[in-house]
Amino acid sequence: MNFKIFLGFAFFLFGSEALSGLQLKRIEKRSYHEFHSSMDLALKMSKDKDEVIRVGVRKRDKLLNLLERITRQKKRDTKAIEQGNVGQDAVEPEELSAAKSLQLQAERMRLEAERMDAELTLTKIAKLEQGLTQAKAKGKPVHDMQSQLKELQAKLRGINSGQTSAKIQEPLSNASALTNDKSLNIGFDEALALVQESPEFMKRVVSDVVESDVSMNISQIALQLNSVKSRDTSSLSKRKLSYTQDDIDEKIRKIEHDIETDPYPQQILDLVGRNLTQLALFSLELDDYMKSSTNNDLNLTPDEPKLNDLFSLDDSTEQTSLDRSIDSLYPKCMRREDLVEPTMLQVRSLIANVLPNAKFVSNSKAEKVLGGYVIRGHHKWDTGEDLINAIDAELAKENLGDKMTVLYSPDFTVFSGIEENDGEFDLFAGEQPAPILYVTAPDFCVDRKRVPLAITSALGLATSWYLSVYPFLLNPSVARRVEEQLALADASMSYDLDWLTDLSTPLFLSFVGIQVIHEVAHSLVATKYGMNTTFPAFVPSLITGTTSSVTTFKEPPKTKEAMFDFAVAGPLAGMVSSIIAIGIGSQLTATSDPSTLPSLPIEILRQSSVGGGIIDSVLKGSLYVPDGATMTGILISLHPIAVAGYMGLVVNALSLLPIGTTDGGRIAMTWFGRPSKLVVGNLFMTSLLLTGLLGSDLFLFYFSFVIAFQTGNEIACRDETQEIQSWRVGVAVAAYCLSFLSLVPIQ
Numbered sequence: 001m002n003f004k005i006f007l008g009f010a011f012f013l014f015g016s017e018a019l020s021g022l023q024l025k026r027i028e029k030r031s032y033h034e035f036h037s038s039m040d041l042a043l044k045m046s047k048d049k050d051e052v053i054r055v056g057v058r059k060r061d062k063l064l065n066l067l068e069r070i071t072r073q074k075k076r077d078t079k080a081i082e083q084g085n086v087g088q089d090a091v092e093p094e095e096l097s098a099a100k101s102l103q104l105q106a107e108r109m110r111l112e113a114e115r116m117d118a119e120l121t122l123t124k125i126a127k128l129e130q131g132l133t134q135a136k137a138k139g140k141p142v143h144d145m146q147s148q149l150k151e152l153q154a155k156l157r158g159i160n161s162g163q164t165s166a167k168i169q170e171p172l173s174n175a176s177a178l179t180n181d182k183s184l185n186i187g188f189d190e191a192l193a194l195v196q197e198s199p200e201f202m203k204r205v206v207s208d209v210v211e212s213d214v215s216m217n218i219s220q221i222a223l224q225l226n227s228v229k230s231r232d233t234s235s236l237s238k239r240k241l242s243y244t245q246d247d248i249d250e251k252i253r254k255i256e257h258d259i260e261t262d263p264y265p266q267q268i269l270d271l272v273g274r275n276l277t278q279l280a281l282f283s284l285e286l287d288d289y290m291k292s293s294t295n296n297d298l299n300l301t302p303d304e305p306k307l308n309d310l311f312s313l314d315d316s317t318e319q320t321s322l323d324r325s326i327d328s329l330y331p332k333c334m335r336r337e338d339l340v341e342p343t344m345l346q347v348r349s350l351i352a353n354v355l356p357n358a359k360f361v362s363n364s365k366a367e368k369v370l371g372g373y374v375i376r377g378h379h380k381w382d383t384g385e386d387l388i389n390a391i392d393a394e395l396a397k398e399n400l401g402d403k404m405t406v407l408y409s410p411d412f413t414v415f416s417g418i419e420e421n422d423g424e425f426d427l428f429a430g431e432q433p434a435p436i437l438y439v440t441a442p443d444f445c446v447d448r449k450r451v452p453l454a455i456t457s458a459l460g461l462a463t464s465w466y467l468s469v470y471p472f473l474l475n476p477s478v479a480r481r482v483e484e485q486l487a488l489a490d491a492s493m494s495y496d497l498d499w500l501t502d503l504s505t506p507l508f509l510s511f512v513g514i515q516v517i518h519e520v521a522h523s524l525v526a527t528k529y530g531m532n533t534t535f536p537a538f539v540p541s542l543i544t545g546t547t548s549s550v551t552t553f554k555e556p557p558k559t560k561e562a563m564f565d566f567a568v569a570g571p572l573a574g575m576v577s578s579i580i581a582i583g584i585g586s587q588l589t590a591t592s593d594p595s596t597l598p599s600l601p602i603e604i605l606r607q608s609s610v611g612g613g614i615i616d617s618v619l620k621g622s623l624y625v626p627d628g629a630t631m632t633g634i635l636i637s638l639h640p641i642a643v644a645g646y647m648g649l650v651v652n653a654l655s656l657l658p659i660g661t662t663d664g665g666r667i668a669m670t671w672f673g674r675p676s677k678l679v680v681g682n683l684f685m686t687s688l689l690l691t692g693l694l695g696s697d698l699f700l701f702y703f704s705f706v707i708a709f710q711t712g713n714e715i716a717c718r719d720e721t722q723e724i725q726s727w728r729v730g731v732a733v734a735a736y737c738l739s740f741l742s743l744v745p746i747q
Contacts, residue, residue, distance in 0.1 A: 125152050125277050133399070150245050153277055243284050251280040256343065276345075322413055323370040329412055329674045331661070331712050335371045339441035342404035347373050347439055350406070353398055358390035360437070372404075372440035374413065384408040384435070384719035385559050405556070407438040408719045410673065435721040445553050445715055453537045460538025460546045461512070467545035468508035471598030471643055472500065474635055478596070503596060503640075510585075510644030514577050515549050518652060521573035522551055522566060529562040531555070539705065543698050544651050547705050548662065557717045560670040564724050567666035568735055574652035575738060578645045582611055585642025586618035597637040600646070605636055607698075608653075610742045611646045623746065653742035654702050656735055659684045660710035664739065667732050670724055674713055 128149045135142045255276065327335075342350075347366045355362055355377070362377035379387045388408055395401040411433040472478045478500070488495035519536045526533050532554040541547040551570075557563040589597065605612050605623055615638070616623040625631055638646075658668035659681045669677040685703065692700025724732075 121152050121155055122275055122278055125149065126275050128152065129276065153245060153248055243281070247284060248277065248280045251284055252276050255279060255283065325412060326370040328678065329713060330371065331715055333446045334440060334444040334715065336444070339444055341372055341441045342400075342439055344368075344373075346400060346403050347375075349398065350395075350400065350404065350439065351375065354391060354394040354400065355437075357394045358387065360387060360391070362437075366439070369413070369438075372438060375437040375439060376411075376434070377437070378434065384721040388558065388718045402442055404439050405442050405444065406718075407440065407556070407716050408435055408721055409438045409716065410721060411436045412438075412674070438716070445555060448534050448537075448552060450535070453535060456540070457536075457538045459540040460549075463540040463542055464511055464538070464545040465504075465508055466542065467647065468504040468511065468640075468644075469500065471507070471600055472503055474599040474601075475595070475597060475637060477594075478503070504598075507598060507640035507644050510581060510641045511545055511648055514574055514581065514644065514648035515546060515651070517577045518570040518574035519549055519551065521569040525562075525566045525569045529558065529566070531557055531562065531566060539709075541701065541705075543701055544647050546651060547702065548651065548655050550710075553715055556715055559719050559722055560717050561722070561724055561728065563666055563714070563717055564670040564728055564732070567663040567670070568728075568731060571652045571656045571663050571739070572731075572735055575649060575656075575742065578649035578652060579610065579614065581641050581645025581648065582614045583618065583645075585639040585645055586615050588639040589619060589637070589642060592639055594637045598640055598643050599635040599637045600643060602631050602634040602636055605646065606631070606746045608646070608650060608742050609744050609746050610738070611649045612746045615642065615646070616746075649742050650698070653739040654698075656739035657684055657688070658736070659688070660706045660712065661714045662706065662710055664736070665710070666714050667735065669714055670717075671729060671732050674720075677713065 128145055132142055132145050132149065135145060344366070351362050351366060355375070359380040360377055361379070362375050364376045366373040366375050381387045381390065388406065391406050392401065395404070395406070413436070473482065482497070482500060485495040485497050515538065522533070522536070525531075534552045534554060536549045536551045538549050539547040549570075557566065602623060602625065605615060606625075612623050615636075622636055625634075655662050656664040656667075658664045658677070665677065665681060668680055671677075672680060685706065688699050688703045688706075692698075692703050
């Protein structure tokens, strides 16, 4: 970014020579480390470091060349006075000196008037821009305000508002002479001309370097420059430009676009008083100022140090450890390319206007991180939820609600130091750092399309119907009847399979009903907490009918408790209804005709300690296998409701595993926190994979499903600082135990 390049060559321009100037004793006392850090920061923010070097050296050399000549001339004049050899060229006549004094006084008055007028114009522009934003938000007419703003901007540029082409002021006639003639007698007038023709941003930097107040006029700055001691170098001429309204508007649009991903340094924002128009003017001046400096190549002399040697810059573009920690802790949907992160100006407005009214006291500047900004501080509310509600209310007043999402989170930046500490990290450390505000893009939740969801659910219902028919085909009696009907069909004779549909419909409806109960429980909790969720999608599976029913958030939940209740309600409701269905179906099995019932291999029924245990307790000894006996080929006939309950129990138990963004993963995240949940989830994923590779197709298929669609962490809650209550921890333990027992085989 252009202003970051300017910041770099500004430091390089005045840094080393300022340390030896007689008028810079205060700067001389500054530590080398401070100068090193400032230059290092400027160059790291620049996209073209070679350009920083070239432009910085040229501009530095031009000014220092002039100042050295002024110093040499003053020495010659002083020596002539001491020797009594005072000539016309050494000391001015008294009349000429008095005339110059009057001329300077008049010039000071004129420049002071111009400065005050410019400051008043900038103030009016700032107020008009603020009023224009508020008027647009309220739908009021803005034509008159826009006209006034354009007139003031044109006045600030020094041209008429109706002018459409840029005027270029030619370089001073003696500019090249100042560059090439080292013996020229240069005095105050030339120093005044040099400062006067400089762009506004350069005047401010020069005034700071010579230890003068920024409000000093050009004559005072030139007088200060006259006393700075430097060395002789080369120089470069320049010209000053003014710009049209279209130029300024285009530059403002570019600044607003660039600042979203690459914020301006604090020094630049302070320099322009956060005025976009002034920032655009400075940026335009800098563009032309640098373009005029790119025609000549820079050749460093042998004694000129290389910049990388001075500052040991690291040009690595690899992702930082902090970025990697954010990338792992939060889902990728929060950093989608189509998201528009809040700009630095919007974040500064948040800090200045919103947070104080929301009783949040920030104690640091906004820190740019992956996906947004971090703000540190403390609040005066009882809970983080109260703070978020207050911030949302103030954001709405400032018309910033649709520009950002503010999250109150544990300080995730501490995890960026794990790599530097040889990977050592205590998952359950007692003392934790203070929470932070994570300001990120609005609407970061994935808005899943209805058509793909509908297609997925249709496939899920199709595989559920397949699951309803297949167990009947395992019953030898039913299988023979089906073969007879298929033989009739092959012979082009009348056949009837409606009876098979009649038999499988209760199983299908019972199984789908259990999944619906799961989703209804989710929906009730979502309604209680005001959550906005997507319509559930039934993911197909040829093993269990459906792999899972997936429901995602359209908006981030307010608290971890809300997410916990939402996540645990569905699987628990599904498992309880499945257990009831197994019990009822087992009772009905005893009074039903075995030749019309679906059958399942005994190996499958013994894969669940809970489901198989209920069946074996109702149908005494039905799942008993003597020691050493083989289970291959043994089929158990069960009522359709019992089969539906058994498969529903397995599906809901899988969804409770603490992995990915499943319901079990959400529960683990609210209980353990984001980083610890990742560790726990990875352990369970490894166990799931190993179990699948050792012979369980069910676990291997579910592992593949999670890796493909539900890996990582769930989206952020608005407040993740409040721990869940102890009774909820008890519910989580009970849910995980029930899930574990439902997936562990009978011993």
